Amino acid sequence: MSAVVTPSRTRGWRTLALVFFAIFFLMPVYVLLVTAFKSPSEVDVVHMWSLPKSFSLDSFRAVWPKLTDGMVNSLMLAIPASLISSIMGAANGFVLSKWRFPGADVVFPLILFGMFIPYQAVIIPMFQTMIDLKLYGGLDGLILVHIIYGLPITTLIFRNFFIGVSDELIEAARVDGAGMLRTFAYIGLPLAVPAFAVSMIWQFTSAWNDFLFGVVLTRQEYNPVTVALNNIAGAQTVPFNEAMASAFLASIPTLVVYLLLGRFFMRGLMAGALKG
Amino acid sequence: MRKAKRWLPGLLLVSPSLIALGWFVYYFIGVNAQVSLSDWKGQAQTTGWAGFKWYQELFADETFHNDIRNLLIFTLVFIGGSLLVGGVLALLMDKGVRGENVFRSIYLFPMAISFIATGIIWRWLLNSDTGAGTTGINDLLGLVGGHSEWHKSDSDWAVASIALPAGWALSGYVMALFLAGLRSIPDELREAARVDGASEFRVYWHVVRPMMIPAIMSALVILVHISMKTFDLIYAIAPLDPRTETPAVYMYLTSFRGGFYARGAAIATMLFLAITIVVAPYVWWATKKERIR
Numbered sequence: 001m002s003a004v005v006t007p008s009r010t011r012g013w014r015t016l017a018l019v020f021f022a023i024f025f026l027m028p029v030y031v032l033l034v035t036a037f038k039s040p041s042e043v044d045v046v047h048m049w050s051l052p053k054s055f056s057l058d059s060f061r062a063v064w065p066k067l068t069d070g071m072v073n074s075l076m077l078a079i080p081a082s083l084i085s086s087i088m089g090a091a092n093g094f095v096l097s098k099w100r101f102p103g104a105d106v107v108f109p110l111i112l113f114g115m116f117i118p119y120q121a122v123i124i125p126m127f128q129t130m131i132d133l134k135l136y137g138g139l140d141g142l143i144l145v146h147i148i149y150g151l152p153i154t155t156l157i158f159r160n161f162f163i164g165v166s167d168e169l170i171e172a173a174r175v176d177g178a179g180m181l182r183t184f185a186y187i188g189l190p191l192a193v194p195a196f197a198v199s200m201i202w203q204f205t206s207a208w209n210d211f212l213f214g215v216v217l218t219r220q221e222y223n224p225v226t227v228a229l230n231n232i233a234g235a236q237t238v239p240f241n242e243a244m245a246s247a248f249l250a251s252i253p254t255l256v257v258y259l260l261l262g263r264f265f266m267r268g269l270m271a272g273a274l275k276g
Numbered sequence: 277m278r279k280a281k282r283w284l285p286g287l288l289l290v291s292p293s294l295i296a297l298g299w300f301v302y303y304f305i306g307v308n309a310q311v312s313l314s315d316w317k318g319q320a321q322t323t324g325w326a327g328f329k330w331y332q333e334l335f336a337d338e339t340f341h342n343d344i345r346n347l348l349i350f351t352l353v354f355i356g357g358s359l360l361v362g363g364v365l366a367l368l369m370d371k372g373v374r375g376e377n378v379f380r381s382i383y384l385f386p387m388a389i390s391f392i393a394t395g396i397i398w399r400w401l402l403n404s405d406t407g408a409g410t411t412g413i414n415d416l417l418g419l420v421g422g423h424s425e426w427h428k429s430d431s432d433w434a435v436a437s438i439a440l441p442a443g444w445a446l447s448g449y450v451m452a453l454f455l456a457g458l459r460s461i462p463d464e465l466r467e468a469a470r471v472d473g474a475s476e477f478r479v480y481w482h483v484v485r486p487m488m489i490p491a492i493m494s495a496l497v498i499l500v501h502i503s504m505k506t507f508d509l510i511y512a513i514a515p516l517d518p519r520t521e522t523p524a525v526y527m528y529l530t531s532f533r534g535g536f537y538a539r540g541a542a543i544a545t546m547l548f549l550a551i552t553i554v555v556a557p558y559v560w561w562a563t564k565k566e567r568i569r
Contacts, residue, residue: 014368015375021365022382025444027413028397045403048412092290099286107294109563114301116555118505120527121548122300124541125307128321148300151293180285209390211508216532226392230512233396240400247393258388262381266452269387273453273494274562 036060036245043241059245063232067246069221070228074208075253077139077224081146082203088147089154089199094188096155097162098170099180108159112274115152119212127216137219145217146207153206154199157271161195162188194264201261202268205254225250305548312541319535330542339518339526340543346435347522351503354439354446358499359492361443362450367480369451370458383448391445395512398441402513413440434519438510445509446502450495457491458484497558501551523547 031048039056095101096108126145127136135141165188173183214224223231229250233243258265315326334340365383369376386394403412461484469479507524514520516529523543531540 011371011373014371015373018365018368018373018379021361022379025382025386025448028394028401028444031401032397045400045412048400088293092293095286095290099283099289101283101287105563107290109559110302111293111297112559112563113556114297116501116551116559117301117305118501118524118544118547118551120505120507120524120540120544121308122304124311124531124537124544125304126300128307129304145300148296151297155293180289184289205388209392211390211392211511212528226390226508229390229396230392230508234512234515243396243400247396251389251393254388254390255385258385259381262384265388266380266384269384269449269452270456273449273498274559 032244032248035241036248038241040239040241043239045240048240059239059241060249062239063242063246063249066232067225067228067249070223070225071250071253073139073218073222074225077143077146078204078207081143081150081207082200084143085147085150085154085203086196086199089151089156090158090189090192090196091184092151092155093158093160093162093195094184094192095180096159098165098167098188099183111152111155113152114149115156115272119149123212123216126213130217136217138222139218142213142217142222142224145213146203146210149213150203150206153202153268153272156274157199157202157268158192158195160271161192165191197261197264198267198271201257201264202272204257205265208254308541308548309545311538312545314538316538316541317536321537326538330539331546333539334542334546339521340523342518343521343523343526346520347504347524349433350435350438350442350522351500353436354442354503355496355499357439357443358447358450359495361447362495363454365447365451366454366458369455380448380452383451385448386445387449389445391506391509392512394441394445395509398444399513402437402440432519434517435522438513438520441513442503442506442509446499449498453491453495453498454488457488461487493558494562497554500554504547504551 034050034052035043035048036059037055037057038052038059039054040058040062042053043059092111096104130136130141130145133141135144169187170183173187178186208224209226210224211226211230214227215230218224218227229246232238232246312330313325313327314322315324315329316322369379373379401412465483465487466479469483470476474482505524506522507528510520510522510525511528521529524547527540527543527547530536530543534540
């Protein structure tokens, strides 16, 4: 039978199946949007699937003031954390692929392992250390933590990138008498712009989406957006439409980054699975 | 000495990262294990020795048994479901369809959203009311005649429903891993099998499947470690609900809500050991090429 089915016909069936899955993946987005844009008087969980009869921004107006501090905090922490973590990762990746030292083979897996540990296993000592260093409560401590736990993935992203850069290029600089820092800064870094995009996007998304570090290490005024979101929408009594509107607002930055730069996001994803 | 002059700058450049990770990863894990053997409960840290008391208590603790049972159910359903959906999606897309990039973006976008936001949306979709209060996806299932009572509030299997949002979040990732694996198989191999008269199914089973083992291993390790450490997704869907509590949630509540830090550290140490058994060999294997070189 299968021999007589033309390729175009199976392609049609495959597309149909993919559309079906796409509807499943978009189903929560549909509920989120129709609920968030309904007028509060019309919102009712029993009718969560029906389209809004009127278009209203009231839900957003209600939650926006409660969410702004968290959004600002998350921006203030995610941007420096991803920037510093990426720069350090670039240096590590460069050294581990092009300027290796004895023992680099063992150091690399030890760095990578940090990516997979359950953060529960470090959170209590981290909490204590942050208090001891007077970094508990504010954003500085949280930024430091995101930089450090970002290092394994950023190192990996840059190492994968630099492995593909020809050794001759680096050797040539060496022969010309350039030291490691110069070679890294003038030859390595300019080449690594795409890897920077991958690393920054990946780190920004992880820092923005983190909850555990934020909830344990910050006082209320410095809570990141995920903690603020959980405080608003996690309560059983919160109106359904406000929960949806706040979840939507809190996801906008990472969604925009994803829609604009999804290609780089996907490369970070593949790196995270330890696949070049 | 001249050789050292060659590599020393490199080591110096990475040393801040090595010190930071040594401190925040390996040293902290050690400290955590130490805390788990101490008698620290309450806000102020105490360093008295308690031995394996907390571990013994946990092994005898009904709540902990329940949490491990929940974790096992969740892990099985979540991993099985994600591998299945991700695998089907990858196979459907393997030979190319129109709009592949659009489909890929749709399946992967949940990865860009926090588990907290995901949890908040899904807790409404997973609403467990019955009868006239039925809402969320049960409403939809009712429309197509698939309404059942599996989701009832007193169900023993409530934790399995968490696999739905978790799978929604991660199936796209599995698809991407599998698709990359499928596309890395040279076309000539499949062509050769087809020329030999193998049916499409046999091509997949005998040629493609064996070459997909590394991709399947990657996906499995990623999913296992996520299922064991996931805390925020469950916390956002049903905080303080024993029916969906897992050790990762229990660890947070015990330590940071209850103040039983030593006991929380004991749960964390066990989580760490369980994840390490799976992850450490994988990391070593994945970096094997490095060391042979």
